[in-house]
Amino acid sequence: MTTASIKEVARIAGVSIATVSRCMNSPDKVSEKTRIKVQDAILKTGYTPNTLAQSFRRGRTNVVMVVLPSIGDPFFTDVMRGIRNAADAKGYSIIINETQFNTMTADEIAAMVVSRQTDGIILLASMSPFGTEVLSAKSHRALPIVVGCETVAPELTVFPSVHIDNVAAAKEATNYLISRGHTRIGLICGAANSLLTKDREFGYRAAMHEAELGIEDGWVVNGDLTIEGAIRATRSLLNHSHRPTAVFCTTDEMAIGCLHSAKSVGMRVPADLSVMGFDDTRYAAVTDPPLTTISQPATEIGERVMYRLCREIEQGRQSSSGDNRPELVAHRLIVRESVAEPAAE
Amino acid sequence: MTTASIKEVARIAGVSIATVSRCMNSPDKVSEKTRIKVQDAILKTGYTPNTLAQSFRRGRTNVVMVVLPSIGDPFFTDVMRGIRNAADAKGYSIIINETQFNTMTADEIAAMVVSRQTDGIILLASMSPFGTEVLSAKSHRALPIVVGCETVAPELTVFPSVHIDNVAAAKEATNYLISRGHTRIGLICGAANSLLTKDREFGYRAAMHEAELGIEDGWVVNGDLTIEGAIRATRSLLNHSHRPTAVFCTTDEMAIGCLHSAKSVGMRVPADLSVMGFDDTRYAAVTDPPLTTISQPATEIGERVMYRLCREIEQGRQSSSGDNRPELVAHRLIVRESVAEPAAE
DNA sequence: GAGTTTACTGTAAACGTTTACATTTTGCAC
DNA sequence: GTGCAAAATGTAAACGTTTACAGTAAACTC
Numbered sequence: 001m002t003t004a005s006i007k008e009v010a011r012i013a014g015v016s017i018a019t020v021s022r023c024m025n026s027p028d029k030v031s032e033k034t035r036i037k038v039q040d041a042i043l044k045t046g047y048t049p050n051t052l053a054q055s056f057r058r059g060r061t062n063v064v065m066v067v068l069p070s071i072g073d074p075f076f077t078d079v080m081r082g083i084r085n086a087a088d089a090k091g092y093s094i095i096i097n098e099t100q101f102n103t104m105t106a107d108e109i110a111a112m113v114v115s116r117q118t119d120g121i122i123l124l125a126s127m128s129p130f131g132t133e134v135l136s137a138k139s140h141r142a143l144p145i146v147v148g149c150e151t152v153a154p155e156l157t158v159f160p161s162v163h164i165d166n167v168a169a170a171k172e173a174t175n176y177l178i179s180r181g182h183t184r185i186g187l188i189c190g191a192a193n194s195l196l197t198k199d200r201e202f203g204y205r206a207a208m209h210e211a212e213l214g215i216e217d218g219w220v221v222n223g224d225l226t227i228e229g230a231i232r233a234t235r236s237l238l239n240h241s242h243r244p245t246a247v248f249c250t251t252d253e254m255a256i257g258c259l260h261s262a263k264s265v266g267m268r269v270p271a272d273l274s275v276m277g278f279d280d281t282r283y284a285a286v287t288d289p290p291l292t293t294i295s296q297p298a299t300e301i302g303e304r305v306m307y308r309l310c311r312e313i314e315q316g317r318q319s320s321s322g323d324n325r326p327e328l329v330a331h332r333l334i335v336r337e338s339v340a341e342p343a344a345e
Numbered sequence: 346m347t348t349a350s351i352k353e354v355a356r357i358a359g360v361s362i363a364t365v366s367r368c369m370n371s372p373d374k375v376s377e378k379t380r381i382k383v384q385d386a387i388l389k390t391g392y393t394p395n396t397l398a399q400s401f402r403r404g405r406t407n408v409v410m411v412v413l414p415s416i417g418d419p420f421f422t423d424v425m426r427g428i429r430n431a432a433d434a435k436g437y438s439i440i441i442n443e444t445q446f447n448t449m450t451a452d453e454i455a456a457m458v459v460s461r462q463t464d465g466i467i468l469l470a471s472m473s474p475f476g477t478e479v480l481s482a483k484s485h486r487a488l489p490i491v492v493g494c495e496t497v498a499p500e501l502t503v504f505p506s507v508h509i510d511n512v513a514a515a516k517e518a519t520n521y522l523i524s525r526g527h528t529r530i531g532l533i534c535g536a537a538n539s540l541l542t543k544d545r546e547f548g549y550r551a552a553m554h555e556a557e558l559g560i561e562d563g564w565v566v567n568g569d570l571t572i573e574g575a576i577r578a579t580r581s582l583l584n585h586s587h588r589p590t591a592v593f594c595t596t597d598e599m600a601i602g603c604l605h606s607a608k609s610v611g612m613r614v615p616a617d618l619s620v621m622g623f624d625d626t627r628y629a630a631v632t633d634p635p636l637t638t639i640s641q642p643a644t645e646i647g648e649r650v651m652y653r654l655c656r657e658i659e660q661g662r663q664s665s666s667g668d669n670r671p672e673l674v675a676h677r678l679i680v681r682e683s684v685a686e687p688a689a690e
Numbered sequence: 691g692a693g694t695t696t697a698c699t700g701t702a703a704a705c706g707t708t709t710a711c712a713t714t715t716t717g718c719a720c
Numbered sequence: 721g722t723g724c725a726a727a728a729t730g731t732a733a734a735c736g737t738t739t740a741c742a743g744t745a746a747a748c749t750c
Contacts, residue, residue: 360699360700361699361700361701362700363699363700363701363702364698364699364700367698369700374697374698375697375699376697376698376699379698379699384699401705401706401707402704402705403705404705670702
């Protein structure tokens with residue numbers, strides 16, 4: 001299975017290896033006649049360029065790494081689809097790094113770029129503050145990195161980003177619950193290190209505050225971004241002495257757990273409890289009842305993030321383009337059936 | 346951002362580059378004293394080996410490609426987790442190739458290995474017969490390929506594989522429905538080119554035949570492996586003049602669509618219609634009602650597939666170990682609440 | 691202390707490309 | 721045909737490793 005090399009092709013075509021190389025990379029610099037000879041030789045030998053040698057020589061792998069909490073979450077699946085679309089169009093491959101199951105540190109991640117294993121990084125998951133510090137330190141604004149989905153942490157503002165306005169969206173979601181007459185609203189949020197859900201929590205708190213509604217102790221519970229976690233969180237919420245009539249879950253995944261948990265103790269949704277999700281994943285429309293939620297253009301975000309990263313990579317490590325303001329994309333409230341007026345007491 | 350090279354380290358440590366290389370790859374061959382000198386130099390320069398150069402020189406990328414229909418399906422997410430576990434342990438990175446959204450042909454896939462971009466391939470998705478032919482032709486038993494989850498197509502028996510006995514499992518599922526008293530049982534199957542679901546269909550037909558139950562025209566419907574497809578399929582099934590009292594869905598994903606579709610036209614599950622799934626994804630336990638389904642050890646399959654691939658890669662392209670019998674893993678029937686006796690007529 | 695093994699280190703080639711530079715060929719104007 | 725510019729091609733170095741081989745130093749054996 002030894003593959004033919006460029007040398008073999010050159011020999012057969014009766015030209016130098018430089019000419020063969022040119023045939024593939026800048027065909028306009030080589031005459032019609034020789035191009036045909038070389039083409040024939042390539043066909044005859046079944047030559048494919050050794051990508052390893054190319055990458056080595058060019059100093060580029062055309063591989064980018066995506067760091068995210070979990071590809072299991074259908075929201076990220078959609079983002080990934082966008083990233084992949086763009087990557088295909090631009091000739092890049094993707095390596096995925098799940099922070100949830102993988103202990104790769106920021107140092108190691110940076111090392112992958114530094115050691116040239118990867119041309120750039122897409123961050124869909126906030127890392128520990130320490131981690132982000134490492135990244136921005138290592139970078140000296142040099143690692144091509146783009147942040148997606150999340151508001152960018154202060155230490156990370158050196159990197160460009162693409163996302164919705166999570167604070168505004170969460171405010172909108174909370175205000176919708178308020179507009180339906182709820183005053184006692186609970187929150188199932190993500191882990192403390194998830195900026196994304198922190199922002200949503202912030203939006204919720206802002207909305208409650210503006211509406212002059214109080215948030216009692218025990219109304220904000222960590223659901224850990226998983227179904228299981230949300231089941232536990234809901235149980236705790238429902239056992240509260242002064243329990244909420246509505247729950248805002250900062251992801252659909254957790255809303256699914258919440259729905260299940262509430263129903264399993266005999267509550268009807270939305271009659272006894274209203275549930276609001278976030279993300280509008282493909283499951284949101286088929287839960288029972290279908291979820292009222294916030295929709296994000298996940299695939300579009302993925303595409304834009306990837307294209308942005310390509311720009312970072314292409315324009316090279318020197319020119320710090322300067323314009324790193326976040327690209328904001330639009331979200332949308334999707335009204336389905338999991339939210340209703342609270343029952344009269 | 347020019348990274349220090351081995352030469353720089355050698356210069357600082359006052360040794361040859363060969364010694365530096367040995368320090369990293371076979372430290373036992375170098376004296377304590379020089380090892381320390383070199384370590385110091387590495388620290389001082391912040392040297393990281395250029396992985397591109399290493400890959401090039403070694404002729405190995407430590408990257409493997411996984412071909413699957415869609416990472417969106419939570420079942421495959423679990424398989425991927427297993428693959429990733431094993432890959433991490435063995436020092437490999439993963440590149441994912443979704444056939445559903447990607448038109449990469451078998452030729453191109455093979456090319457990735459031939460051109461050394463990838464050390465091996467894990468096939469979780471059957472490809473078109475043509476595609477598999479290309480792969481086995483290209484291979485001359487040379488491409489390291491392992492098939493996972495699926496029964497191996499006849500043309501692919503040259504490759505090792507890891508999966509459950511899909512036929513037996515589907516038979517078991519169908520027999521369970523029969524044991525609960527159902528005689529009119531429908532099937533929502535996958536696309537025609539999905540061997541996996543073909544096998545399950547085969548198991549269903551075998552069970553029905555052995556129980557001397559007929560399968561009417563229109564009882565077997567293609568659900569396209571998606572929620573949407575299953576919703577349509579269910580609608581068609583329920584409109585059947587002699588409609589089934591139970592439906593076996595060959596994936597949980599489709600069972601979710603089926604559940605939703607049935608309930609949306611006012612049927613109660615399982616009172617009016619029993620629904621059986623397959624895969625036991627993380628959503629199966631939280632549907633309403635929770636799904637009775639077949640559980641596969643997805644993560645274990647992933648791990649075993651990856652370890653098997655490592656063996657294929659390591660033992661090299663020459664020795665055709667010969668033992669390519671499928672590794673079978675155990676499945677299990679999970680009884681929840683979506684199946685009951687059929688209502689008396 | 692000579693001879694022999696062992697442990698360590700250095701030299702240099704090789705991996706398959708790309709590309710700056712030098713050289714040759716072609717095309718064109720006169 | 722001569723001269724000259726433009727186009728096409730060849731030569732050879734370079735990219736950063738690994739590794740076979742040769743060489744040297746250290747550690748034994750007698």
